[in-house]
Amino acid sequence: MRRKVIFVLCSLCAVLGFFTVLSVNKVLHSEWELPETAVSGQERFRIVVISQELDTPFWKLVDEGASKQAEKEEISLELWGSYSKNQEDFLKQVEIALHSKVDGIIVQGLDTEEFQQLTRIKAASYGIPIITVANDVPVEKSLRKTYVGSDHQNAGKLLMEQLVSDMGEQGEVVLLGGTDLEYSQRLRLQGMEDSLKKYPEITSFYVDSGSTVEEAAAATRQALNEHPNVDAFIALNVRQAGTVMQEISSRTELEPYYIYSFDDGSDASQLLAEGKLDGIVEQSPEQMGEMSVALMMQWLRNEVVPLDSAGYITDIRIVEGKDGLP
Amino acid sequence: MNTIQKKIWMLAGVVIVMMFAIWLMLTFYNQKMQDQYNDILQRYLQMHEVSDASQQTVTNLNGYLTEPTERTANRLERSQDRLLDAQAAMLGLRNGENEFTLTNYSNMIESFNETVERSVAFSGQADNEAALTEFTEANRISIYISEMTLSIFNSELKTYERFYRDIIRQSEDLDTMGILLLSLTSILLLLFTYLFSLSITKPVHQLTKAANELAKGRFDQPIRVDSNDEISFLAKTFDHMRVNINKLILEIQQKAQVESELQESKLLLQQSQMRHLQSQINPHFLFNTLNTLSKKAYLDGAEETSDLLVSVAGLLRYNLKRMDHTVTVQEEAYVLKQYMEIQKARFSDRLNFHIELDESALLYQMPSLTLQPLIENAVIHGIEPKEEDGRIWFRIKDVEGNVFIEIEDNGKGMDETRKKALLEGGINPQEGHSTGIGFANVVKRLQLFYGREDVVTIESAPGKGTKIILKLPKVMEVENYV
Structure with a gap:
């Protein structure tokens, strides 16, 4: 009994x-460390990339390139911006960046009065250099240091050449564009129209596709009604390309039409892969990011003064759809 | 010694130390957690302080612009100072993750301050419109600051999320540990208490068993207690008592035995006294009868017979009386003569008794009835076997401090072995001896009386007679040697 x-x-x-020993050990050895409070000794350059379309893969690539370059240059870089072209939010971000006295702002150009106001007056008063990327603003209206991105006019030409080589030198082409065309879209349109002048057999119609999905669909229907013999659609805004194709396929076969667009949206590569798009102009977002940061740093370190105000052009190329042509 | 008190103290000590250790640990941990919580709260409060101060500054700026007085100016300055303090404090909150944002934040505060300053300056220059524009700007920046505060809160939460979760997990761990510690302590205490109570009750139990054994009368089993406290002391004392009792019992038993033996010997003594008295009665009767016979013989004219009877009676009386007394050599010699007269009457011509006495030696003391047995021996061995011419010489001489008494016969003598045996008492007295006292008895008595060994010498050879020589030291006064 006793022993038991x-x-x-x-x-x-x-x-x-x-x-108990396990538990005590756990309690004693658990990490109480706060995140590092030590701050890197010297002040690093702080650069902000601000975009209107944070949600697109295009801008993700821009960010990737910029981040890579920033790491190389040993500077701090952040990607700010708005989603789905929310201009108000976008402008606020720019303003915050200015008030925050960052060392440099790399921004997606926006051809509006407010944007120009900000970049011209505020940025100048704070002495902050601004580089536009991907989308430019007219040089004379802003005090941007330079532009890094595609030559959109050239892109328009390139696409039209492709269309002509696919379709032949005659036919009807519908150009779809939003109500408020961006500076880059206007350049594209201009490029295409310049190119079309060489081909008198090709007739082109410009259709205002509005700014919403419904308006784009309506515009497509109207274009199909008014020009039953249309051979090709070119969407200046890649966001509307999807809507256009949906509308066409709801009415007739999609195949006989040549459909082209410019890549700066999310849908492009997917549509291309599905073979619905016959071709897009692809840009080099990573290159843009890298180059813009590199140029900004050159400016900040006084290595290249002044920057070429005409801009630094990145590569563009035509990518054809998989399923071949009609 | 390990006393019970010490054990109790130890138990209490262990409990106190355990509780103290646990308390210390928990307190230490609570303190640590509290510090952490304080740090965290401090961070948030500091961030909030910035947006609060900026809003206050905006309010005060508005107050100043509508009513530019000393008082409102002071108020504005105070709130600006507060904002700058908050900004300075913010720098302490920087870490790897929020460095960028916090630098922006700090710069934004700067911008805000500059805008406020500009607004005040324009107001001073009475450029109200410009002042209002700057005020609007300041207000907007203040809103941005508030928004940024929120976003910093957000990123703060993200950065510290793991840390906060750690804290929560930690406090859960701490709870578990507390429960485990509590149960461990309880069990340990139970164990200690059990062992402790056992260390007290077990010896008591053993002692009780031992006491029961004693009560049953088993005093021979030693009491053993496996302990080293007071109970062990008690047990030792108890054992000591047991040993003593055991000894006492043995002593009592021995005494009882001795008593019974004494009783027995008393009984024997009474018997022998009885016999002694009886044996005294018989010789007296015999003695009286001999006297009567002597008178009768005398009256009848048998004078010689009468003398003989008187001798016999005297000899008998001497025998009865003087066994345990010393006598003078003279008395002894007298008795001897009487005895020889009787023997002469018996042997008539066959016995020639020659006596030589040195008068100076007659006064010394000697044991009684020592010479008579010797002369009797001489008669029996020297005279009886002979047809005629039996001679016995009796001499007492005083030589150089000793009394020499010689008794010599011309009998058949004896060889060396017999002589030796005679001296050592190896020969039983033959029948017919009158007193029944043998040679050996005499030798022994003489040796005891004088305290020396060389009292008796025998010179003898077969066919040449025997000579017994007593060499007695001179002793004058001896009361009673027995």
């Missing part, structure tokens, strides 16, 4: 002791 009691108590002690 002692044995039971001892074994209980051993078991509890074991668990």
